[in-house]
Structures are given as structure tokens and as C-alpha cells.
Amino acid sequence: MTVERIDLGPIALSRLVYGMWRLGDDPDTRPAHVQAKVEACLAQGITTMDQADIYGGYAAEALLGAALRAAPGLRDRIEIVTKCDIVAPVGRHAAAPVKYYDTSAAHVTASVEMSLREMATDRIDLLLIHRPDPLMDHHDTGRALDGLVASGKVRAVGVSNFRPWDVRLLQSAMTTPLVTNQIELSLICREPFVNGDLAFLQERGLPPMAWSPLAGGRLRAEGPGPLRELMDDLARAAGTDWGAVAVAWLLHHPARVMPVLGTNSLDRIARISDACRVPMDRPTWFRLYTAAQGHEVP
Amino acid sequence: MTVERIDLGPIALSRLVYGMWRLGDDPDTRPAHVQAKVEACLAQGITTMDQADIYGGYAAEALLGAALRAAPGLRDRIEIVTKCDIVAPVGRHAAAPVKYYDTSAAHVTASVEMSLREMATDRIDLLLIHRPDPLMDHHDTGRALDGLVASGKVRAVGVSNFRPWDVRLLQSAMTTPLVTNQIELSLICREPFVNGDLAFLQERGLPPMAWSPLAGGRLRAEGPGPLRELMDDLARAAGTDWGAVAVAWLLHHPARVMPVLGTNSLDRIARISDACRVPMDRPTWFRLYTAAQGHEVP
Amino acid sequence: MTVERIDLGPIALSRLVYGMWRLGDDPDTRPAHVQAKVEACLAQGITTMDQADIYGGYAAEALLGAALRAAPGLRDRIEIVTKCDIVAPVGRHAAAPVKYYDTSAAHVTASVEMSLREMATDRIDLLLIHRPDPLMDHHDTGRALDGLVASGKVRAVGVSNFRPWDVRLLQSAMTTPLVTNQIELSLICREPFVNGDLAFLQERGLPPMAWSPLAGGRLRAEGPGPLRELMDDLARAAGTDWGAVAVAWLLHHPARVMPVLGTNSLDRIARISDACRVPMDRPTWFRLYTAAQGHEVP
Numbered sequence: 001m002t003v004e005r006i007d008l009g010p011i012a013l014s015r016l017v018y019g020m021w022r023l024g025d026d027p028d029t030r031p032a033h034v035q036a037k038v039e040a041c042l043a044q045g046i047t048t049m050d051q052a053d054i055y056g057g058y059a060a061e062a063l064l065g066a067a068l069r070a071a072p073g074l075r076d077r078i079e080i081v082t083k084c085d086i087v088a089p090v091g092r093h094a095a096a097p098v099k100y101y102d103t104s105a106a107h108v109t110a111s112v113e114m115s116l117r118e119m120a121t122d123r124i125d126l127l128l129i130h131r132p133d134p135l136m137d138h139h140d141t142g143r144a145l146d147g148l149v150a151s152g153k154v155r156a157v158g159v160s161n162f163r164p165w166d167v168r169l170l171q172s173a174m175t176t177p178l179v180t181n182q183i184e185l186s187l188i189c190r191e192p193f194v195n196g197d198l199a200f201l202q203e204r205g206l207p208p209m210a211w212s213p214l215a216g217g218r219l220r221a222e223g224p225g226p227l228r229e230l231m232d233d234l235a236r237a238a239g240t241d242w243g244a245v246a247v248a249w250l251l252h253h254p255a256r257v258m259p260v261l262g263t264n265s266l267d268r269i270a271r272i273s274d275a276c277r278v279p280m281d282r283p284t285w286f287r288l289y290t291a292a293q294g295h296e297v298p
Numbered sequence: 299m300t301v302e303r304i305d306l307g308p309i310a311l312s313r314l315v316y317g318m319w320r321l322g323d324d325p326d327t328r329p330a331h332v333q334a335k336v337e338a339c340l341a342q343g344i345t346t347m348d349q350a351d352i353y354g355g356y357a358a359e360a361l362l363g364a365a366l367r368a369a370p371g372l373r374d375r376i377e378i379v380t381k382c383d384i385v386a387p388v389g390r391h392a393a394a395p396v397k398y399y400d401t402s403a404a405h406v407t408a409s410v411e412m413s414l415r416e417m418a419t420d421r422i423d424l425l426l427i428h429r430p431d432p433l434m435d436h437h438d439t440g441r442a443l444d445g446l447v448a449s450g451k452v453r454a455v456g457v458s459n460f461r462p463w464d465v466r467l468l469q470s471a472m473t474t475p476l477v478t479n480q481i482e483l484s485l486i487c488r489e490p491f492v493n494g495d496l497a498f499l500q501e502r503g504l505p506p507m508a509w510s511p512l513a514g515g516r517l518r519a520e521g522p523g524p525l526r527e528l529m530d531d532l533a534r535a536a537g538t539d540w541g542a543v544a545v546a547w548l549l550h551h552p553a554r555v556m557p558v559l560g561t562n563s564l565d566r567i568a569r570i571s572d573a574c575r576v577p578m579d580r581p582t583w584f585r586l587y588t589a590a591q592g593h594e595v596p
Numbered sequence: 597m598t599v600e601r602i603d604l605g606p607i608a609l610s611r612l613v614y615g616m617w618r619l620g621d622d623p624d625t626r627p628a629h630v631q632a633k634v635e636a637c638l639a640q641g642i643t644t645m646d647q648a649d650i651y652g653g654y655a656a657e658a659l660l661g662a663a664l665r666a667a668p669g670l671r672d673r674i675e676i677v678t679k680c681d682i683v684a685p686v687g688r689h690a691a692a693p694v695k696y697y698d699t700s701a702a703h704v705t706a707s708v709e710m711s712l713r714e715m716a717t718d719r720i721d722l723l724l725i726h727r728p729d730p731l732m733d734h735h736d737t738g739r740a741l742d743g744l745v746a747s748g749k750v751r752a753v754g755v756s757n758f759r760p761w762d763v764r765l766l767q768s769a770m771t772t773p774l775v776t777n778q779i780e781l782s783l784i785c786r787e788p789f790v791n792g793d794l795a796f797l798q799e800r801g802l803p804p805m806a807w808s809p810l811a812g813g814r815l816r817a818e819g820p821g822p823l824r825e826l827m828d829d830l831a832r833a834a835g836t837d838w839g840a841v842a843v844a845w846l847l848h849h850p851a852r853v854m855p856v857l858g859t860n861s862l863d864r865i866a867r868i869s870d871a872c873r874v875p876m877d878r879p880t881w882f883r884l885y886t887a888a889q890g891h892e893v894p
Contacts, residue, residue: 100878100883101882134794135849135882138799165760172799193432199466200463203466252433254438283394283398298459492759497762500734500765501761501768551731552735580731581693582693
């Protein structure tokens, strides 16, 4: 079974994305093991790898880089998404006096150069501004992003955690189109379905990426209850687990959501695409939505 | 006395609208009695009847339809507004597993066909999407609405309870202009005056319809207090009741609000248009606004 | 040292603005003393004086007017900003039954005529609508503002305390461009940095004015703590006081914020422009932001 692909114009991503933010939490970070994870994704048609400069304390990109160096040809079989603008006092930024955001042209450009080096590649398929920066000079940032695309070092540009006004502001200073917004979205984080965030992306034809589609385990941690029972029932009927149901719930939305899933278990990686075969229809979608919010729609 | 008319382009509505959501709560639902209510409206120039497929558990449209069948010519003297997209586990949708919204082309089209049949008419003057649907595929919904207008089965299309981003999303996939948004608006529900909902409609030149202009009785139920005293004083001076004052307060707004009023009492129906003769000026408008919010403006 | 100027198209303002809302609170309101305050501003390049019809209970404009009458030539060395639309039951509006807003053409025009008379001038450099009026008829207000600019009585028009939708609504009915929005903005009032208010102004290229940049003393009143300590450290290093740090924090933002500062002390007036020489960089900006909100950015 191969997962669908989403055309974003300059690039295409796999509908399901493998998230590498905890790559360094695995006791085994050797290139061969990282490679095995990527291959387990590729076997399902999951070709898109989600990174960020800051993941693993600015160390996760290098773990992927080592695997790519060790496996010639692997780079060309995947798309690499990475992010920048968070400066936290750890790793290479240990001297920072506080956690802050930096969308200056100088920082964005330097961050991309470092990401290219760390991941042993000559191009980033998709670069995202990681967090909206209350101090963003959109002209400066926009010019830097346009320049990175023109140089070929970055194939496409997007944002993450932006609200509609943030997207409009940055886009207003760019010629390259922003192609996605990676936002938190799940049965627990439902605000974007009603606060205009998804509507804005749908109107612009921008498929969102969804981080924490399982709400970082909170979906499960809440203990027994109507939502858990319903997820378990649907999972049982589809021969899979509750996580696949939660992801299928996102896949059913017309905005063409691309969930980002991160796990270090090869076994669970091999079952990420189970979500694509969980049957989902409108009443079932609303049963899950209703159970999650604890009351019926108005 | 005849109430003003509001030109919405393809159609015109009476400034005051008669709401039929409780038509079935009246012990007397015979065609002649429903007809008497409509005639009591028409005598005042209230020509617009507000329906929804779901009113009365999917039964209110048929009550109006029986009256229209019994009174030849009555249909052409009124405008019918109806709504669709709420599927609740009652009446014809008793088998629904949960209350949900359905803006799919298939559901919207089938709902309109059913409304035409129930109300014994060949056209709906104004069709509204009843609630914003977090699962709306705007291309699908927009195409269906455009098609219904092209077919002549629906003369104009609008929405209800939409936020500005919902309107923009749906409109972006339509050629027919959306002509109104029916929202909750009253001295109790004042958010739309400041949160951009009314400003958006004013900017687009779309007169809103207002449901629950008396806040479903809450305006009265709150007991004695500055708001009640002020409404009573103004009503006394105008020789009418507090409800007419609350409606006059809406009529004074430049957005050209069309309040929807539902009552089963023939006597009260005959006095709906009293609201049009309550004097209202800017200081009085703010006295009511201030009394309702309990503190003066900043 | 001369403070920077901000080009708003039809007019230019000084980057720092002197606020006159408490002019009447000074025991000495004689023309010579008001003139001395203005001269203390001019010595630093602070040429813009911020007024409103309602300041001092509709009395502050006349205090400035008396000073301008007494000092020939002074008028042409300053820019006068004033505001209208608040009607409060005090001074010339003592008979108002409640505090309310009035953006009607009649009120706006009459208010400008009165401001011209009070301030003994033939033109207002910048007229602002003081508060968003929930009863605004944008066609009426827009026409009045366009007319005032066409007549030469007002050189430029803007708003105050408007949200983006309010700006869009009013601008949609005007040919003259609105040139600024004077909003509350400070280390205490940080919402505009993230809620789209600043992003909207940046996208349109409209530099905001900032009222209460020191949060009316609340910044200080909160007592010892990380924010106060950090402000004191930075002030000490720059040889100035915490207020200058708080203003420098606003000046560092790319939106080109114009802080409005009001004090009746000639000594403090003489040091307003100290803010321009407080060093500020991105990490320091975020240290202050973080200390103010009490937790690091996400």
C-alpha cells in the first residue's frame, strides 16, 4: 500500500510525514538504524521527513545527515522539510541569554547553510519558519526566503504555527508562494477547525501539515471515556489501533491535512500508513468530534 | 403601517421577518390558523417567513406547506427563507448516530428538494446554510448552491451563524453572491458589534438577519434592573412593550439588520411592527447598550 | 540629538510624540508654561503634539491654543494630532445622558471646527477617530473625513483603538488613506504583537502610534521582579531610567511605532528622547518580552 501524494506546486510531499524530532531519544542513533527507519517509511510511500534545526537540541539534523552519508542514493528518495527561527540556549546556541525567535535574513540564511551541512545535502525541499516572530521584519524575512529559493538551496517555503495574519504579512513581502502552514491539529486541538485557521488555508488552497496529530499522547492519557471507547471500537473494526483512527480523522478533512508522525519504534513506523485504511465517513467524523469536545454541536 | 423592504439583489425581504421555528408548538396547527398568522404578518407588510428543515424536528415546513395548499395565491404574497445542513437524530433523520452538519452537495440538494415538497412550492426565495460545518468542502458546497440558483429552485443563497472566514471560504468557490448571514444578535448577544462580524457584513454591503433579537426571553428573565427599567420607560413613552424597544435598538443600526421574530400569539404577531415606531437616537442606543453591558463604554 | 521622523504620506511626525492628555492636571497651566513644555520637546526634535477633544474634560485643547496665541510662529513648528467621537457627560457635553461615541458626519465635522477654534489654528495635521463606534455608518463617517481633508482643515486622517476589521470598514468608504492607528502598546499590553493588530498595520505599511507605552505606571507599580530588575540593569548601563528602556523596546520593533509620552515635568520632558539612545538588540528585546510575560516563548 502506498500513501497518496500532495502536490504543493514546486514540490510534492507524501500525505503522511515522518517526524524526526525525537530521533536522538532513541538509544540507537547509528546511521544504519536511522536508515532502517527511513526505509520503513519508504516501504509505505512515506517519503517526507520532517526536521527542524532545533530538534534534539540542534542535533537531530546531523543524525539524519550521517545516515544519508552512509547510504548513497537515499537522499534522492526522500523530501526533507526543516525549520528555523527558534534560538534556544542549548547546543550551538548555548550562549543565548533567553529563548527567542530570529527571522532576520542573516539568521535564516545562516540557519539554512548549517542545515544543509548537517544533513549532508545541497538542498532543502521545504523550509518552514518555525514560529511567528513578534519582531518579524517581513521585508527582511521575505527577501531572504525568496533568495534561498532563487539560489536553489531551498525548493519551497512555508510557515509553522502562523495565524492567518502572520501568513498574509510574510506573503505580502514575497514573490515565492508560501506552500503550507504546519500547525497543531488533532482531536484534542480542534480550535483551527472553527477559528478561521483551516478556512484560511482552504481558501488559499494550501494543504496544512499537522503536528501532534495524537496530541502527544494526551488523547490516550485522558483515560477511559466516550472518546477512547469510540476510537477503540473503530480501531478494532479496522484491525488497527486508536492512533490510526485519530490520524484517519484528520485525513478525512477536505483541507488535505498532512499529519506528521514521529515514533522511534520500527514496528510502529511500519504501521503508520494503517491510518489510510480506516474507514471514515461524515457521521463517524462528527461522532469523534462530539466525543472529543464532550457535547454535541449546537 | 407597512414595514420597510430590504433589497438583497435577486430578492427583497421585509425588514421584519416572521420566524416559524415554533409553529408546531402551537396547540392549533391547522392550515387555517397558520394562514391567519401569515395574514396577520402581511397586514403589517411582514412578507418574509423564516423556516429551516430542522424546525419542529423536521416538521415545521410541512405545517406551512399545508397552509399554502389550503390558501391558493398565498405563496406568491410571501418570501420563504429556509435552511439546511443540520442533521439531528429526530424525525426523518432519527437514525443519525449523532447530531452533525452536512454541507455536501448531495445533502444540500436533497434537503432543498424535500423542503420544496414539504412547503408545496416550486421555489425557495432564500436558502441558508444553517451552521458552519467544520468539515465543509467549499468547492462541493459552492457548486451545489450555484446549481440550485441556476435551476431556479432557489432564488438567492446565504448563510447563518458563519464567521467572516467561513463566508469568505464559501464565497470563494461560488459565482452566485451570498446575500446575508443570519446571526444571533440582541442586547444580550452584543459580540458581533465589536468582534468584526457586523463590520465584515457592512463592508460587503450584506444586511444581516438577526435571530433571537429578544434573546429568547433572557432579556426579560434577568429581572428588574437598569436595562429593564430603561426598556420599560422607553416602551411606555412609545405606547408599546419592551420587546419592541429591543427590536428598535437593532433596527437603528446602520447595517440594516432584519430581526426574525417568532411568536404563536395572533395578538403579539399583530404588534410586531410596533418596533418600527419606537423613536431611537444615538444617545438612547448607547444608554441601552451601556445598561445591557453593565458599564459605560471605555 | 534629534529624534527620527516618520513619513506618513501627506504629513510627517516625529518618532516620539508628546501627549497632552494631562496638560490640565499641572498646577501651572499658563501659556508661558505650556510653551516651555513645547519648546522642551522641540529642543529634542519632538515636534508632534497629541491632543483629543475630550482630554481634560474637553479643556486641554484650549490650553494649547492659549499658548499658541501667545507665541507667534510656534504653531508652524509643530504637528497637531487630535481626536474626536467620544461624548462624555462633562464640560461642553455635560448634558449627555451617557458616555457614547459619535462618528456621524455632523458630530465629526462640528468637533473639528471646535478643535480648530480651541487650538487657535486653521488646520489639524492629523485627525483620529478616537474609539471604534459600534454604531458607525462608515459611508457617513468616511464622507465626512474625506471632506475635511479636501477642505484643508485636516491634513491627514487616522484612527485609534481600531481592530483590523474596523480599519477595513472605514477605509472601504474613503478615498483618503488612513495613515495610522493609535493603539495601546507596551510591555504590559502585548496582545497586538500576536493578535494580528500589528501584523495588519505592518502589511499595510501604516506605522502605529502607541499610547500608554509605560502602561500608565503599571510597569513600575508591579514592584520588584525580573522585569523591573532587567529594566533597571539596562537603564543603568545606558545612563537613563527604566521608562526609556520601555520606550526603546517599542522603538526597536520594525512596525515603526511612535510612542506617545505625556508628563508635566519639564525635567522629564527634556529626557524623553533618552529612549533613542538605549541600545536594543533582538535577544534583549526577547529578554524583556519574556520577563514581562513571565515565561519563555513556546
